[in-house]
Amino acid sequence: MSATLFVYTGQNLSLADALSAFTRVIGQNGATAILYTPQSCELATFDEATLRAFDGQPVDIGGVFEARVFCETAELRWLDAPSAHTSPRTAILTEQKCLANLEGWNCAEREDIIGQLPQTYLLWGEGTGQMVSNNGWSELATAQIGSLRVPIPNVGNGQRVLLHSVEYIVEAEHGNAMVFDERLMKLEVAHG
Secondary structure, rough: OOOOOOOOEEEEOOOHHHHHHHHHHOOOOOOOEEOOOOOEEEEEEEEEEEEEOOOOOOOOOOOOEEEEEEEEOEEEEEOOOOOOOOEEEEEEOOOOOOHHOOOOOOOEEEEEEEEEEEEEEOOOOOOEHHHHHHHOOEEEEEOOOEEEOOOOOOOOOOOOHHHHHHHEEOOOOOOEEEEEEEEEEEEEOOOO
């Protein structure tokens, strides 16, 4: 199955500005975020242009140096590299053309995609059966690492959570194929 992947890049954007642009791409759809700070890696939800923690409160994004915000139609990648010689890098990947919503952004259109390969990653930890809030969050845990709050309701005791993505395959030299990029899509409870 071939597709076209649109990769929009923005220059010198704060995380707040990048999130605002992402809202214009996904509209009213909600999304999931993976946020990295020097102290932690946390999950959040994203709706109405706001990142929210498990308790429903807005996330303080002041210490975030990397964010990946994704839903089934698009992914936002934002990185504030620690080097003093670089500015924050921002990219939005989507299969939908949305140029009007991203004026001032650069667009690289990949029409040479020859296939898509769905991928599934297993998040560490097993469900504890505990809801950690009234906002639809559950807890995963392992004895070796601790616990992780995930924005999925009703993860049962011993159940696992999957992260789904899609890889985009392009033709390389000499007829070989290679993965050009990968876009995160969604979290879900593993069944079976």
